[in-house]
Amino acid sequence: MRRLVLAALALALGAFEAEAQAIRPFSTYRQWHGETRLGARLDYAAGALKVLPGRPGELYRMDALYDSDRYEPLSAFQASTTEVMLGLKSSGSGLRAASKDGPRQTAAVTLSPRADLALDVTLGASDADIELGGLRLTDLALQAGASRAVVRFSKPNATRCREASLRSGAAELTVLGLGNSRCDRIAFEGGVGRVTLDFSGAWTASSRVEVKMALGEITLRLPREVGVRITPESILASFNPQGLVRDGESYISPDYDRAARHLDIDLTTAMGGVGVEWIGRPVNSER
Amino acid sequence: MRARSRLLAAVALCWLALPRPAAAVPLAADPTGTRTLRLVHGFWSLVANPREAGGTDSLVQASRPAPQPILPAGSDGPSVSLDDLSQPDLIESQLRTALEPRDGGIRVTVPNGSARLGDFSIAADESLTGHLLVVNGTADVFGKLLGNLVTVGGDVVLHPGGVVSGDILTLGGTVHDQGGEIGGEVRAFRTTPLLHTLVHAAPEPAPSALATVFRRGAGVVAVFLTLLGLGFALVLFGRPNLEVVSDTVAHSFGRAFATGLLGQVLLVPTFGMLVVGLILSVVGIVLVPFVVVVYALLVVVCGLGGFLAVAHTMGETYTRRRLALGAVGSPNSYRYLLVGLSGVAALWIAWAVFGWVPVAGDLVRGAAVLVTWLLATAGFGAALLSRVGARENFAGRLLPPEALTDEYLWATPQFGVTAARRPGHRTPTRGL
Numbered sequence: 001m002r003r004l005v006l007a008a009l010a011l012a013l014g015a016f017e018a019e020a021q022a023i024r025p026f027s028t029y030r031q032w033h034g035e036t037r038l039g040a041r042l043d044y045a046a047g048a049l050k051v052l053p054g055r056p057g058e059l060y061r062m063d064a065l066y067d068s069d070r071y072e073p074l075s076a077f078q079a080s081t082t083e084v085m086l087g088l089k090s091s092g093s094g095l096r097a098a099s100k101d102g103p104r105q106t107a108a109v110t111l112s113p114r115a116d117l118a119l120d121v122t123l124g125a126s127d128a129d130i131e132l133g134g135l136r137l138t139d140l141a142l143q144a145g146a147s148r149a150v151v152r153f154s155k156p157n158a159t160r161c162r163e164a165s166l167r168s169g170a171a172e173l174t175v176l177g178l179g180n181s182r183c184d185r186i187a188f189e190g191g192v193g194r195v196t197l198d199f200s201g202a203w204t205a206s207s208r209v210e211v212k213m214a215l216g217e218i219t220l221r222l223p224r225e226v227g228v229r230i231t232p233e234s235i236l237a238s239f240n241p242q243g244l245v246r247d248g249e250s251y252i253s254p255d256y257d258r259a260a261r262h263l264d265i266d267l268t269t270a271m272g273g274v275g276v277e278w279i280g281r282p283v284n285s286e287r
Numbered sequence: 288m289r290a291r292s293r294l295l296a297a298v299a300l301c302w303l304a305l306p307r308p309a310a311a312v313p314l315a316a317d318p319t320g321t322r323t324l325r326l327v328h329g330f331w332s333l334v335a336n337p338r339e340a341g342g343t344d345s346l347v348q349a350s351r352p353a354p355q356p357i358l359p360a361g362s363d364g365p366s367v368s369l370d371d372l373s374q375p376d377l378i379e380s381q382l383r384t385a386l387e388p389r390d391g392g393i394r395v396t397v398p399n400g401s402a403r404l405g406d407f408s409i410a411a412d413e414s415l416t417g418h419l420l421v422v423n424g425t426a427d428v429f430g431k432l433l434g435n436l437v438t439v440g441g442d443v444v445l446h447p448g449g450v451v452s453g454d455i456l457t458l459g460g461t462v463h464d465q466g467g468e469i470g471g472e473v474r475a476f477r478t479t480p481l482l483h484t485l486v487h488a489a490p491e492p493a494p495s496a497l498a499t500v501f502r503r504g505a506g507v508v509a510v511f512l513t514l515l516g517l518g519f520a521l522v523l524f525g526r527p528n529l530e531v532v533s534d535t536v537a538h539s540f541g542r543a544f545a546t547g548l549l550g551q552v553l554l555v556p557t558f559g560m561l562v563v564g565l566i567l568s569v570v571g572i573v574l575v576p577f578v579v580v581v582y583a584l585l586v587v588v589c590g591l592g593g594f595l596a597v598a599h600t601m602g603e604t605y606t607r608r609r610l611a612l613g614a615v616g617s618p619n620s621y622r623y624l625l626v627g628l629s630g631v632a633a634l635w636i637a638w639a640v641f642g643w644v645p646v647a648g649d650l651v652r653g654a655a656v657l658v659t660w661l662l663a664t665a666g667f668g669a670a671l672l673s674r675v676g677a678r679e680n681f682a683g684r685l686l687p688p689e690a691l692t693d694e695y696l697w698a699t700p701q702f703g704v705t706a707a708r709r710p711g712h713r714t715p716t717r718g719l
Contacts, residue, residue, distance in 0.1 A: 027461070027475040031468065076373045077472050091376075 023105075024068040028075040028086070029061035037116040037138075039083035043074060045090050045124040047105025052131040054110030062086045064107035071105065082115075087122075111135060116159060123147040123171075132157070133180055140164040140183070144171040153177035156202045160184070168193055177201040179223060184208070192216055199223055199263060200279050206262040213237075216272045220265070224280040227259025228252065230267055237269035242276045352423055354405035359396040364389070366396040369418035369435045372454040375474050379458055382439060383481055386422065393422065400434055406441070411448060418453070425460075428467060435471070439481050445469065496643045503639035511632040518595045518624040525592075526620060528676025532596035533603065533623075535669040538683035544661070547593070547668025558582055589675065593666025598627030601662075605630070634658055 038059060042051070047066070054061055064073055072091040077084045086109055111117055118139040121130065126147045132140070133155035139162055142151065146169060154177060161183035166175065170192045178186060179201025188197065190213040197211070198221040211218065222228050222243075231250040232239045244251035256262070267274060360366065365385035372378060385395040395402055400418030407421045413430035421438045428436070428449035435453035436443060442460040445451065445467030454471035455462055459479040494502070521529050536543050561578060565571030602623030610618060634655040642648040672681045 025477040027477075028473060030472050031464075033470075072376055075375075075472065075474055 022067060022069045023065050026064045026066060026073045027062070028073070030059045030077055030084070032057055032059045032112055032114060035059055035082050035112070035115045037082055037118070038112060039081065039118045040111055040120070041083065041085045041087075042109060042119070042121045043085065043087035043089060044107065044122070044126050044128070045071060045088050047088065047107065047126055049106075049123070049126050049128040049130075050108045051121070051128070052108070052110055053113045053134045056112070056114060058110065059112045059115065060084055060086065061110045062107055064088060064105070066105045066107070113158065123149055133177065134158065137161050137181070140166075140181075142166045144168040144173055146170050148172045149174070151175045153180035153201060156180045156204070157182040160205075163187070165189075168195065174198070178207075179203045179226070186210070188212065190214065190216055190218075195219070196221065198279070199226070203261040203263075206264075209263065209265045210268075211265060212268045213272060213274075214270045217275070218267075218269065218272065219275045219277060221277045221279050222253075222263070224253075224278055225259070225261075226253075227256035227262045228265070229256060229262065230265045230276075232267045232269070232274070234267070234269045234274070236271045237274060238272075239267070239269075239274045240276060243278050244276065352405045354403065354407060354424065357402035357404050357420070357422065358392075358394050359402075360385075360389070360394040364394055364396060366398060367420070368398050369400055369420060369437055370398070372435055372437065372456045372472070372474065375456055375458070375476065378437065378456060379476075379479060379481060382458070386439070386481065395420070409449070411446075439479070499643045500640055503642060504636065507632060507635045507639050510635075511628060514595065514598075514628055515625065517591065518598065518628065519621060521592065521595055522620040522624065525676070529592070529596055529599060529620065531673050531676040531679055531682050532593060532666070532669050533599040534679075534682035535673045536593075536597050536600045536665055537604070539669070539672065539681040540665055542681060543669035543672055544665040545668065546671050547664035547666070550589075550667055550671050551664065554586065589670040590663060590667050592675065593668070593670035594663045595624065595628075595666070596669060597662045597666040598631060599623045600627065601630050602627030631659060631662065 040060060042049075062073075062075065066073060066088050070091060071088045074085050074087040074089055088105060088107060111119070113135055116136045116138045119132070119137060120141045121128075121143070123142075123144045124147065125145065126149075128144075128147060128149040130142075130149065130151045131154060132151065133153045135157065136159040137157050138159060142149070142165070144167070149168075149171060151166075151174070157180060159182070161181055163185045164178075164181055164183040164187070166173065166186075166188045168188075168190045171190075172194050173190070174196040175188075176196075176198045178197060178199045181201070182204055184205070184207060186207060186209040188195065188209070188211045190211075192215045194217045195213065196219045197209075199209075200221065200223050203223070203226050211220075220230075228244070229247070229250050229252045230241065230244060232241075241251040243253065245254060247256075253259070365381075365387075367378065367381045367385050369378070382395075386393055393404060397418055397420050400420065402420040402422065404422050404424065406424040406427070407419075408427040409415050409430040409432055411429040414433065415431065416433045418434040419426070419432055419436050421436070421441055423440045424438070425441045425444060426436060426438050427444045427446065428451060429446045430448075431450040431452070433452045435455070436451050437456045438458070438460050440459045441457070442463060443451075443455055443457055444463045445465060447466035449467035450470075451467070452470040455469060455473045455475075457475045457477075458481055459476065461477055462473050462475050464473075561582065562575055565575050565578060599620060600623075602625065603618075605626050606616070606618055606622055610616065616622065634651075638648070638652045638655045641651050669681075670676070673679070
């Protein structure tokens with residue numbers, strides 16, 4: 001009898017559990033009408049975000065599942081400037097409690113590979129995977145709050161990029177394939193967290209990189225085929241110049257002068273540690 | 288014992304037979320109590336109008352109206368501008384008001400455009416100038432629409448060669464782009480609360496009296512079985528507490544009712560003071576979510592447990608009278624609960640049967656609501672008085688030492704049997 005009562009109670013609780021949360025699907029897109037450039041601002045307050053190259057026939061697209069009680073979708077296109085704002089923003093004010101077990105907000109944003117892209121991404125409490133390889137990226141600005149973000153350049157950028165500016169608060173940020181970004185200048189400014197900057201990829205020009213970190217751990221993954229110069233300036237941070245030789249106040253790779261492409265890194269850190277990892281085949285093994 | 292097992296098996300089978308939503312998601316934390324409110328609202332909807340519990344989407348799909356234009360509202364009527372669709376929440380909010388039926392139908396003015404009810408199609412050789420609102424229907428675009436397009440409760444199908452020069456917004460639908468051209472942005476919400484409005488806006492034949500009786504009866508039976516299941520579980524796992532609360536109701540009904548009434552009045556202020564006090568103490572802020580949950584649980588336990596205890600009391604009184612008259616049967620708490628809840632359900636069954644009768648139906652419902660509230664209030668108060676069955680002061684079980692005369696001790700065992708009430712005297716208690 002006790003088992004029967006327990007079974008009945010379990011069924012009853014199951015019925016209560018089926019009460020759905022207000023997760024609402026939303027899609028927005030715009031057809032490509034021959035636009036040659038696109039300014040995309042992506043403001044994503046919370047949830048999982050994926051950014052990747054889109055279909056040739058679409059200028060942009062966002063497919064999202066969002067909590068309509070707490071957030072509202074952003075979708076506004078300015079035809080005169082060909083700028084679009086996409087994302088999810090918090091609606092109203094008050095206490096916001098997120099449940100770890102509840103259904104997650106997700107959004108997939110695709111951007112046209114046909115138009116020159118100036119991308120401005122602001123991340124809140126989110127988990128982002130941003131694939132920029134294959135796009136025509138001209139400018140990149142990324143602000144990451146309390147988030148975990150991976151930025152990838154899996155394929156070479158289809159056009160030259162003027163600047164990539166990356167800022168993180170209390171975040172875990174990984175940038176992969178910066179060599180494919182074709183950015184003339186790369187700037188990173190971090191507060192607290194763990195950062196990995198991977199400079200692998202197809203280098204077509206030299207690049208200048210500024211890295212500023214207050215408190216945290218930075219890992220620089222450097223390609224052997226590029227001449228690397230690191231100029232560190234640290235207060236209480238440790239720096240392990242593995243594979244680099246001292247050149248005045250800087251550390252350079254042994255074949256820096258002979259390299260066709262140069263990667264100059266100005267490194268400013270307050271507290272924490274800076275590690276260097278080399279990627280690619282060692283020069284000696286080619287002989 | 289076998290009869291009891293059969294009864295419980297029947298209860299479990301009824302639970303299995305109850306319809307459940309198909310898409311279940313994990314239960315998330317609900318510090319604001321929104322889900323609890325929805326649960327209570329849904330629970331009441333199940334009893335009052337179980338027809339609505341089946342979901343709105345299917346109803347909207349099933350009740351597609353015949354294609355027809357929506358007439359513009361008068362100068363004081365609702366107007367929805369579709370010039371700018373960049374704020375879909377605003378449009379949705381305006382439409383929620385505008386789509387409320389007026390004068391037996393929907394009337395809405397679309398500046399620089401028109402509105403349609405039901406499916407709508409723009410032919411290949413047709414060019415329509417102005418914004419278009421399609422309510423409760425699919426918009427098929429073969430030709431040209433020079434303006435924005437909004438659908439509520441329907442899809443947009445853009446056929447090859449079809450053109451929409453402006454933006455497209457679907458509320459409760461999707462966009463099927465089969466090779467047409469869209470000049471502006473596409474925004475699609477596959478779900479919308481407007482579907483609920485449309486269900487009510489769609490003219491439906493009034494259900495027959497028999498159907499109403501059946502639906503309400505099914506709702507009452509479902510609630511009865513739920514309470515019975517919870518009551519049996521309470522007997523199984525918390526019988527002593529249930530009996531103490533039940534005895535408190537039986538012995539101090541007036542006091543229990545007054546306490547319950549006071550408790551209901553003070554429920555919100557107490558909660559407010561508790562939360563404010565915790566917030567003012569700064570340190571206690573972290574405890575606020577915990578206190579909210581515990582407070583809500585305590586209220587539910589006191590309310591529900593108290594009501595079941597009242598049913599237990601009613602059943603016990605009735606059963607003992609029957610047994611005294613020579614009826615055959617075993618007195619136990621399961622029977623008491625079954626009999627007591629049946630008594631309460633009888634009132635609601637009366638409403639289910641006669642509720643459709645004008646005036647009389649409202650009177651029966653009012654009586655059922657009043658009696659249920661009285662019982663629930665008394666039960667709530669008894670649960671508070673007895674500290675959820677942990678304190679027997681008002682249960683008539685404790686006697687002061689001066690009442691325990693030799694004669695009484697000789698005639699009645701001190702423990703295990705409820706003391707009899709002395710004629711002409713109240714049984715003394717120890718007070719609060």
